[in-house]
Amino acid sequence: MIYIDKNISIEDNEIHEDFIRSSGPGGQNVNKVATAVQLRFDVRNSPSLPENVRERLISIAGKRITKDGVLVIKAARFRTQEQNRRDAIERLAGLVGKAAEAPPKPRRKTRPSKASKERRVEAKRRHSTTKTMRSLVIKSDE
Numbered sequence: 001m002i003y004i005d006k007n008i009s010i011e012d013n014e015i016h017e018d019f020i021r022s023s024g025p026g027g028q029n030v031n032k033v034a035t036a037v038q039l040r041f042d043v044r045n046s047p048s049l050p051e052n053v054r055e056r057l058i059s060i061a062g063k064r065i066t067k068d069g070v071l072v073i074k075a076a077r078f079r080t081q082e083q084n085r086r087d088a089i090e091r092l093a094g095l096v097g098k099a100a101e102a103p104p105k106p107r108r109k110t111r112p113s114k115a116s117k118e119r120r121v122e123a124k125r126r127h128s129t130t131k132t133m134r135s136l137v138i139k140s141d142e
Contacts, residue, residue, distance in 0.1 A: 002089060004096045010048045015092070016040040017085065022076040036076035039088040044069025049096070057099035071095070 002010040019034040043049065043057055043065065058065055065071050073095075075088035112120075 002093055004093055005100055008048065008050070008053065008096065008100055010041070010046070010092075010096070014041060014046055014048060015089075017088070019081055020074075035079060035081050035084055036074065037081065037084040037088045039073040039075070039085075039092060041071045041073075041092060042069060043071050053096070053099050056103065057096060060095060060099050 001012060002015075004010065016039070018038045018040070020036045020038055021034050022036040043054055043061070046054070049057065057071070058069065061071050064073060071092070073088045073091050075084040075091065077087055078084050
């Protein structure tokens with residue numbers, strides 16, 4: 001069982017793991033041993049997730065979720081099956097944990113007050129006056 005927080009935990013029977021060969025360099029080891037892990041978790045039909053967490057997880061997962069609502073995580077960072085398996089489970093727990101956090105509050109539009117607008121214009125006017133005073137003064141002979 002994977003514990004996400006005090007309210008959410010995922011049963012082991014909801015997770016399906018396949019061991020596949022890793023891609024990339026590695027010589028004989030990469031050609032003979034299936035060390036990479038492809039973890040599948042059916043988000044849409046999971047009884048462990050509340051509805052609001054399920055919806056946020058589907059939106060957070062992006063390309064990693066299939067049309068059927070199955071989350072696919074591939075872990076091939078390490079050389080052993082067990083390390084890759086642990087990495088995939090940690091990544092799943094991180095995604096679900098992120099989805100379980102409270103959604104951010106929507107931003108409310110605000111407008112600058114009349115006084116703040118006046119202060120801004122007054123500061124611009126003072127700055128302009130200062131710059132004008134620094135300019136060259138042309139003396140006349142009269």
